[in-house]
Amino acid sequence: MLHTNLKHIETVGEFKELLDSGAKAAIVCGRMGPMCIPVYGIMEALRDKYPDVRFFDMEFDSPVGMATIRSLPETRGFNGLPFTVYLRDGKVVAATSSIQTKQQVKEILDTRLADGSAAVAG
Amino acid sequence: MDRHYDVIVIGAGAAGLTAGIYLARARMRTLIVDHGTVGGQMILTYQVANYPGVENASGAEIVATMRRQAESFGARVLAHSEVQRIDLAGDVKTVEVEDEGTFTATAVILATGGVPRMLGLPSEAAFKGRGISFCATCDGDFFEGKDIVVIGGGNSALEEAVSLTKYATSVTVVHEFDHFQAQPWAVDEARANPKIRFLMEQDVREFVGGESLEAVVVAHKRTGEITRIPAEGAFLFIGYVPNTAWLKDHVALNGRGEIVTDESLRTDVAGVFAAGDARAKRYRQITTAVADGTIAALAAVEHVASRAKGAGEKPAGKEPAASPITSSEASPAAPGKARDHSRLLRLPRARASRASVS
Ligand SMILES: Cc1cc2nc3c(=O)[nH]c(=O)nc-3n(C[C@H](O)[C@H](O)[C@H](O)COP(=O)(O)OP(=O)(O)OC[C@H]3O[C@@H](n4cnc5c(N)ncnc54)[C@H](O)[C@@H]3O)c2cc1C
Numbered sequence: 335m336l337h338t339n340l341k342h343i344e345t346v347g348e349f350k351e352l353l354d355s356g357a358k359a360a361i362v363c364g365r366m367g368p369m370c371i372p373v374y375g376i377m378e379a380l381r382d383k384y385p386d387v388r389f390f391d392m393e394f395d396s397p398v399g400m401a402t403i404r405s406l407p408e409t410r411g412f413n414g415l416p417f418t419v420y421l422r423d424g425k426v427v428a429a430t431s432s433i434q435t436k437q438q439v440k441e442i443l444d445t446r447l448a449d450g451s452a453a454v455a456g
Numbered sequence: 457m458d459r460h461y462d463v464i465v466i467g468a469g470a471a472g473l474t475a476g477i478y479l480a481r482a483r484m485r486t487l488i489v490d491h492g493t494v495g496g497q498m499i500l501t502y503q504v505a506n507y508p509g510v511e512n513a514s515g516a517e518i519v520a521t522m523r524r525q526a527e528s529f530g531a532r533v534l535a536h537s538e539v540q541r542i543d544l545a546g547d548v549k550t551v552e553v554e555d556e557g558t559f560t561a562t563a564v565i566l567a568t569g570g571v572p573r574m575l576g577l578p579s580e581a582a583f584k585g586r587g588i589s590f591c592a593t594c595d596g597d598f599f600e601g602k603d604i605v606v607i608g609g610g611n612s613a614l615e616e617a618v619s620l621t622k623y624a625t626s627v628t629v630v631h632e633f634d635h636f637q638a639q640p641w642a643v644d645e646a647r648a649n650p651k652i653r654f655l656m657e658q659d660v661r662e663f664v665g666g667e668s669l670e671a672v673v674v675a676h677k678r679t680g681e682i683t684r685i686p687a688e689g690a691f692l693f694i695g696y697v698p699n700t701a702w703l704k705d706h707v708a709l710n711g712r713g714e715i716v717t718d719e720s721l722r723t724d725v726a727g728v729f730a731a732g733d734a735r736a737k738r739y740r741q742i743t744t745a746v747a748d749g750t751i752a753a754l755a756a757v758e759h760v761a762s763r764a765k766g767a768g769e770k771p772a773g774k775e776p777a778a779s780p781i782t783s784s785e786a787s788p789a790a791p792g793k794a795r796d797h798s799r800l801l802r803l804p805r806a807r808a809s810r811a812s813v814s
């Protein structure tokens with residue numbers, strides 16, 4: 335159970351629906367641990383500043399975590415919690431592993447999820 | 457939102473939150489600003505076993521309680537809010553915060569703590585989260601059955617090396633000196649573990665790999681002999697550096713970049729106090745940060761009261777001889793004049809050295 339103020343993605347169906355909708359989204363997949371809590375906090379703080387982006391979390395050890403974010407080609411080679419993925423136009427446009435700063439998250443939101451930016455995975 | 461506060465606290469770790477509790481409880485209008493998550497290093501601590509009165513709690517639980525206490529007394533907490541500009545020189549201090557605007561205060565407490573020391577290698581950033589980690593408890597299970605390296609020689613490094621042997625096939629501890637800084641019990645425990653081997657007097661040269669880390673390249677400090685250690689994980693525990701680089705033109709720092717204070721935790725600028733890991737002191741623990749937060753808050757309350765009465769209290773270094781300043785060698789600056797930090801650079805090492813025991 336993640337104790338955050340973010341919306342939780344709890345089923346594979348919810349993840350697929352979000353991906354298929356083409357919406358801009360950030361999903362933090364982690365545990366309630368020291369490297370993850372700051373990233374949830376950053377997303378909560380940025381939520382109001384990016385009204386066109388939907389912010390979620392997902393439990394790392396849950397079936398949905400295993401079946402979705404942990405199995406994506408974009409997170410292969412990741413071994414630092416949390417895994418954070420950014421979606422847009424039905425694709426994963428960015429993914430990061432381990433703790434991030436607000437500045438690093440903003441940079442992705444301002445480039446990969448900005449209107450007019452190309453949807454390129456990386 | 458209020459624009460003027462009695463005291464603005466920069467940093468919401470153990471020191472800043474404690475200062476907030478004491479200030480707000482003393483009916484000071486108090487703003488606490490943090491550019492990151494509330495809690496600072498406490499958030500990074502899974503289990504705190506040495507905070508008196510709390511038998512066993514996670515850092516996050518202690519943080520939540522401290523924040524609740526501070527807010528319940530009336531302190532306002534702004535998290536994830538970048539401090540963009542400060543002016544600490546005059547009677548009225550100015551703090552400009554991203555997206556929030558400019559706040560003023562009669563006193564400021566600097567409680568900006570520390571950040572993990574990095575090696576500074578380009579390959580270090582490239583493999584962060586792809587083999588390089590700073591948290592054994594968070595990421596240890598990714599390295600089940602793998603060979604890993606632990607870099608560092610303090611308590612954290614050796615304790616985490618031992619805990620990582622639960623998962624890893626082998627743990628190579630790489631340290632820059634020929635001896636450890638850790639306490640003898642931590643060294644003994646690591647030495648007794650058959651999965652741990654030690655490479656001493658090594659410089660880390662590079663992290664190598666493809667999609668994720670494959671090896672750590674080190675060089676012997678005296679002979680220059682290069683060793684390539686095959687490893688899928690590297691955990692860095694090489695200490696913390698004070699989060700004060702941005703303050704160098706505002707308050708006196710010593711040669712290690714730590715804020716210099718006197719016993720009342722006054723800096724060399726009137727109305728500016730420092731608390732916690734960011735200041736020059738010997739031991740860095742939650743208890744010592746909390747003690748600092750208390751002292752700085754009480755001193756700030758006194759400063760605000762004396763300002764209200766029209767009197768000013770003196771910055772560090774202006775004490776009469778009868779009241780010795782035991783933990784500061786700050787030379788106060790005349791307003792508007794460049795500070796002479798040369799004396800601070802000669803602070804006795806023992807007095808200024810860090811000891812972070814986790
Ligand atoms: C992994 C780990 C385990 C530990 N275990 C223990 C333990 O078991 N027991 C114990 O007693 N101690 C432990 N410690 C040490 C203890 O956590 C610290 O000594 C203490 O928390 C320091 O508190 P602080 O408030 O001085 O600084 P910090 O906790 O570093 O807080 C400083 C705050 O200031 C903020 N900040 C920094 N710069 C700025 C800026 N420019 N603008 C705005 N905000 C800023 C930061 O975001 C941070 O929140 C541990 C430390 C670590 C890293």
